[in-house]
Amino acid sequence: MIEIDGLTKRYGDKTAVDQLSFVVEPGVVTGFLGPNGAGKSTTMRVIAGLDRPTSGTVRVNGKHYPEAAAPLSELGILLDARSVHPGLSARSNLLALARTAGIGRRRVDEVIELAGLGEVAGTRAGGFSLGMGQRLGVAAALLGQPQTVVLDEPVNGLDPDGVRWIRLLLRSLAAEGRTVFVSSHLMSEMAQTATRLVVLGRGKLITETSVEDFTGQATTGGVLVRTPESARLGQLLAGPGVTVINDGTDLLRVSGTTAEQIGATAWRAHLPVYELTPTHASLEEAFMQVTQDSIEYHAGATR
Amino acid sequence: MSAVMGTTLAPVPATVAGPVTQVRVIRAEWTKLRALRSTWWCGLSAVVLIVGVGAAIAGAGPPYHVSAANSAAAGVSASLLGLLFAQLVVGVVGVLAFSGEYGTGMIRATLAVVPSRLPVLWAKLIVLAGLVLPVTLLCAVADFFTATALLSSRGGSVISPTDPGVLRTVAGSALYLTVVVVIGLALGALLRKTAAGLSVFAAVFFVVPIVVGALPHQITGFAPYLPANAGGALWGNPLTTGHELGPWAGFAVLCGYAIVLTGLAAWRLRRRDA
Numbered sequence: 151m152i153e154i155d156g157l158t159k160r161y162g163d164k165t166a167v168d169q170l171s172f173v174v175e176p177g178v179v180t181g182f183l184g185p186n187g188a189g190k191s192t193t194m195r196v197i198a199g200l201d202r203p204t205s206g207t208v209r210v211n212g213k214h215y216p217e218a219a220a221p222l223s224e225l226g227i228l229l230d231a232r233s234v235h236p237g238l239s240a241r242s243n244l245l246a247l248a249r250t251a252g253i254g255r256r257r258v259d260e261v262i263e264l265a266g267l268g269e270v271a272g273t274r275a276g277g278f279s280l281g282m283g284q285r286l287g288v289a290a291a292l293l294g295q296p297q298t299v300v301l302d303e304p305v306n307g308l309d310p311d312g313v314r315w316i317r318l319l320l321r322s323l324a325a326e327g328r329t330v331f332v333s334s335h336l337m338s339e340m341a342q343t344a345t346r347l348v349v350l351g352r353g354k355l356i357t358e359t360s361v362e363d364f365t366g367q368a369t370t371g372g373v374l375v376r377t378p379e380s381a382r383l384g385q386l387l388a389g390p391g392v393t394v395i396n397d398g399t400d401l402l403r404v405s406g407t408t409a410e411q412i413g414a415t416a417w418r419a420h421l422p423v424y425e426l427t428p429t430h431a432s433l434e435e436a437f438m439q440v441t442q443d444s445i446e447y448h449a450g451a452t453r
Numbered sequence: 454m455s456a457v458m459g460t461t462l463a464p465v466p467a468t469v470a471g472p473v474t475q476v477r478v479i480r481a482e483w484t485k486l487r488a489l490r491s492t493w494w495c496g497l498s499a500v501v502l503i504v505g506v507g508a509a510i511a512g513a514g515p516p517y518h519v520s521a522a523n524s525a526a527a528g529v530s531a532s533l534l535g536l537l538f539a540q541l542v543v544g545v546v547g548v549l550a551f552s553g554e555y556g557t558g559m560i561r562a563t564l565a566v567v568p569s570r571l572p573v574l575w576a577k578l579i580v581l582a583g584l585v586l587p588v589t590l591l592c593a594v595a596d597f598f599t600a601t602a603l604l605s606s607r608g609g610s611v612i613s614p615t616d617p618g619v620l621r622t623v624a625g626s627a628l629y630l631t632v633v634v635v636i637g638l639a640l641g642a643l644l645r646k647t648a649a650g651l652s653v654f655a656a657v658f659f660v661v662p663i664v665v666g667a668l669p670h671q672i673t674g675f676a677p678y679l680p681a682n683a684g685g686a687l688w689g690n691p692l693t694t695g696h697e698l699g700p701w702a703g704f705a706v707l708c709g710y711a712i713v714l715t716g717l718a719a720w721r722l723r724r725r726d727a
Contacts, residue, residue, distance in 0.1 A: 199568035200561055200727040216568040222470035225565075233561040235485065235554070242488035243559075249481035250566050251470035290562060294470030 151176050151329050152197060152298060157206035159192050166192040168353040170206070174331045174346075176297070179324045181344030181361070182333035183437055189353040190333045191230045194302050197331075198227045211297050211329075222251040222294025228287040230302040230333075236276025240267050240286050243275055248293050257293065265289035266315070280307030288316070298329040305339055317343045337437050341365075349440060356440055365436045372405030373412055376425035383421050387412060400424075473567055478576040486550070486580055495546045496588055499539045503592040503626075504599060506535025511600035516609030519616075526618030528610070530689030532600035533593065533626050537692065540658055540681075543585055543630045547637020548650035550577045551718075555645040564727045574719055577638055585634045590627035597623050618689075621700060625687035628704065632684060632711050633658070639714035643721055657681070666692065683707045 152174040159167040167189040195201040199216040265285040349356040384394045392406035517528040554560040605611045641650045662681045677697040686703025
């Protein structure tokens, strides 16, 4: 579990993260979303104890991570930027990290196989592609079989096979009861992998919710109605809280009410309906909508 | 927590990771140092510079005659002239131990697994000192036997390890280089950038002593306290004319620099964002 309470991080006079509070629960994959510069990587660096909070507290599995007795069993982390030595082989990079926790070569070879790096384990990491570097970083995060796994943009640079591997890996880690916190700018990827979401904009928490609620709340979702009587049905449906968009064809885009109610209204007025399709906003749309609002809000607030 | 999702969580399997201990961090740092090619290249260069330069001086220079003015120890010091270059190689290894990690980003992985941080500094210090001391001692001993054999075969005095000051000079050269690697390490940790660390190191140990040596004596009263000159008193740095500090007093001054710089490095490592 990760508990973040009132976290603020300033670099000089630039505030990267501002009064951030949220909890990442074990047992599910929690996605960490936000536009570039929202403070995701900063938050993750603070979780790993690499950057010290300006104020606020961060607890990993109930403890202050820098004081953890066995850090590798508490937290495995993949950071956004490269954090391997290019002059060392993949195996040496991993072994050096493993040694600090008394982890032996067997486990190192295990994570090498798990990450699909078996064939390149002995070659210097400096020659690795972005995707292989990511695999090495994920292998490092898994070394100590940690209770909490934090991955910054793990699918960045991965081929479709790698993306699929990450997706299954994250789900199985969560199914084992671990805390899995993963950032990504690929909303579609999050929609397939994550259950919970923490959305960040300009260093502030925008929302902490489930993927379902997040897309459900988005106002771009609605019901698509196809009827030859589009003008009449539109008039009947329109009301407080209900928006009907009719572009003059037989298609209506209705939001603020449910497909059930639209169907019942049409039946009572004896209007034929050929199609009645509830549409959800994609996570991408929901995300754009939510973060756009926050950016506008902040831009306005600074003036 | 399980109530949140309405499912029962499988228990988290036992982890393989044990607690971080100083010994384990030392093993981790040794794993890195051993696997880096630069370590072996630098080690080889140090051997060539110390033994090779010593042999060249003894084999090509005028034969050394021990007299009241020319001590046996000074003859050995002269054959250790290669130390002036070897110290740069040793300094590079020290600086790179930290700046290399900051430059490549590996420091983030290193400090994330040892979040208390200071064990990393102590481990690097112990591993480097533990590598440099025996290697340079072997070099100095090899240099001593090669150089003295060459000198006596060319008609110079026979210098024995039991002559006054000779053992101190040979062992002192290794002690000097060991403290030098610690200073390099501290500079790397403090400055974080390889270029900055190497520049400062080369300036302090190579350029400044030469420049100060060329200045009038009236304004260079501090010269014996410069790290290279103070430490040079222990092994009889032949470029420093008239060692004004005693061998061990000079070495103590050098150690003082190492301790202060290491203290600053520890403070910075602990306090600053990685």
